[in-house]
Amino acid sequence: MTGKLLTINGLTKAYPGVIANDDVSFQITNGEVHALLGENGAGKSTLVKMIYGLVKPDAGSMTLNDAAYAPNEPRAARSAGVAMVFQHFSLFEALNVAENIALGMENPPAMGQLSAKISQVSGDYGLPLDPHRLVGDLSAGERQRVEIIRCLLQDPKLLIMDEPTSVLTPQEVDILFATLKLLREQGTSILYISHKLEEIRTLCDEATVLRGGKNVGTCIPRETSASAMAEMMVGTRLSPPQKAYKKLEKTVLQLNGLNLSPASPFGTSLKDITLEIRAGEILGIGGVAGNGQDELLGALSGEAKSAPQSVQMDGQNLGHLSPNARRKLGLLAAPEERLGHAAAPDMTLTENAMLTAAERENLQSNGFLNWTRSRSFAEKVIARFDVRTPGPENAARSLSGGNLQKFVIGREILQNPRVLVVNQPTWGVDASAAAAIRQALLDLAADGAAVLVISQDLDELMEITDRFAALNEGRLSAPVATSDLTVEKIGLMLGGAHGMEVAHDTVVHP
């Protein structure tokens, strides 16, 4: 089948002060995997939201199967055969898989019937999933399967996937790709949004690149190099991060048998975590989401307290200290969730600078806050890390994800930490911002700080870390020198326990 499925013609959407999409046109043919590439803020999300009926275009039109297509709500899009898997899942942890799927349906069938249907679809497409398990007990990859199966039950003609692999192990990515290829064979088109260029090269038939809201070109990913695509996306040449030569010094941070029970019922408990990081070193911690990453960051930032000697910096016990006491000593952290954890969404950047920098940047005296100094610190972060915003008086939530992430990381780095702990430093961040953040982390380590990078992006960990350890169900493996590892080996370290590698061997191709 090669007919046109969806034709997008001159879609334009403007928000106050910014044109998110400017006259974007492209076509998706039946049974193709079409990539949508672009930096953060390039307008990918807005475009996809228009296709899915969440946002109405200001101008332009769409045609689906030769009929005019202008969904005014997601329900209309779904009934026209367009389904979407979001980057952030909308699932209830306390309900089971079948219940969650039923909640999203117009006329859910009886539970038993639905469960059978789920099992059947999950078998057909090689996505192992037990309809009776609680979503709270599922890994991120399994949760994504719930969302995918929810879409597949509608029998979509076009499936939109927003950065689907960001939470998966390499093995889970393989399962997902096999499923997507199967769907393509059956004639379903897929609109695939990602910033991982290698993935797009293996999976996608055609790619549309957005920059600054405009369609800047189309390419065949298989025939285009990753760096060429990156250049189309960014508009300039990217230089890969440079690792500087460094000699390792003494141990700065030490975790000694850290045990911690989670604050929430669906959290992961940390079990006997032991590690040490030396000055000038970047230690990477990989793992699939939900294996204790948030908890580990909390235990280090001071949000969760532990036994005093379980966290030691320069030989001093700090397991029992508050976040600010640790900041004072030089242990800084940047959590994964930018909005609502690392930064307060409705507060200005000046106020968000105060959030963590009050102690080390002398922004307060006797409890009184010095807003002038806080503002100039925020301006310094904005300037040094190329944060694109009109100024420090803008609310954090008005920034795009990548820019806010640069602000959050910059805020910690410019405080000159002894130890910096970051969780998912480049998650959902565009290629150029990600490169800038990675380079900044390398520079920080080269200046003698110890850096702990928790990430699910294995390429990132391979690129910048000196040693690597895997976090699996709250346990940390012994660290291994990164230079001795391949992505495949790491993948096995992380995902081996999940037992999902053979899933596709049992698929019965229809």
Added chain:
Amino acid sequence: MIRLEKRKQPSQVWSYLTPILAVIATMIAGGIMFWILGKNPFEAIRIIFWDPLFNTQFASYSRPQLLVKAAPLILIAIGLSLGFRAGVWNIGAEGQYVIGAICGAAVGLAFYPMESFIIFPLMVLAGAFGGFLWAMIPALLKIAFRTNEILVSLLLVYVADQLLASMALSTLRNPDGGGFPGSRNLQQYPSAANPELIAGTGAHWGVVAALIAVIFAYILLAKHKLGFQIKLAGQSPRAAHFAGVNTSVIIVVCLGLSGLLAGLAGLFEVAGPAGQISIDFASNYGFTAIIVAFLGRLHPVGILLAGLLMALTYIGGELAQLMLGIPLAAIQAFQGMLLFFLLAMDVLTDYRPVIGKAKVV
């Protein structure tokens, strides 16, 4: 068709304009209500908003009442606003107000008939402490057992009311009162009285305290670490935790301060305008202050203005009852409309109305 579009940032202009629009909308809707009740709406609105201040016949009586009524509202609302900003919902200021009055009055009455300059300051301390302790009940229960402070503080209002009745009928009853319920009149006991400081203005010590509270709250929120932490805890609890904010401290501070200020308001009222502990001493200031806090956008200066406006509708409402025979319930509905319209208009600070259908060409 009118649609609402979310703004990228809350609009500054609209956050100042919405209270004014809400007042205007209340006048219109209230006017219609008065018209349905068979009253002249223009006259009613004029009596409520204009006559208390400028009518040659009544103003000399009602103008001082403005400060008398506004002071406790502002004092209580300032305290409540701190908690509301932090997401700590003290709904029981009325109870803390009553307990503050009882404690303060009890200290004053204990010294009767001795005269000393120290008695009134001691009463002030006792009133503040009483309100503080009453508010500590929901605070500590919330910290220890995660109880809901809305329910606990609200139910404690009714406990305080019963305590008030008991005090008026037995413990604090005037021994020379011929068996009538109610304590001695503190206004007739110079060392314990809270007198009008400048004749004809209605300004008593409570007005001074309210002004100090406004300035204090302004500085706290704008310049002090604690104020920043309060805002942070309310807007983004997880970010607050990350920033090292201790939630328990915020709960204690917010409930404690609002209880303390409500207790002070009660003390100034019992030693001043009310004069005595009586069964009907509670006058809903503690509940009305919730409206005042929101009407003033939880901002100290806004609360100052909102308190004055609310006091005006009280005095004007009484006047309208007297002059036009408008029922009390209608006046209360009128005051309720004010909060209703304010909350409804709030949407404009976060959303922009767009006229016309979204175009799909």
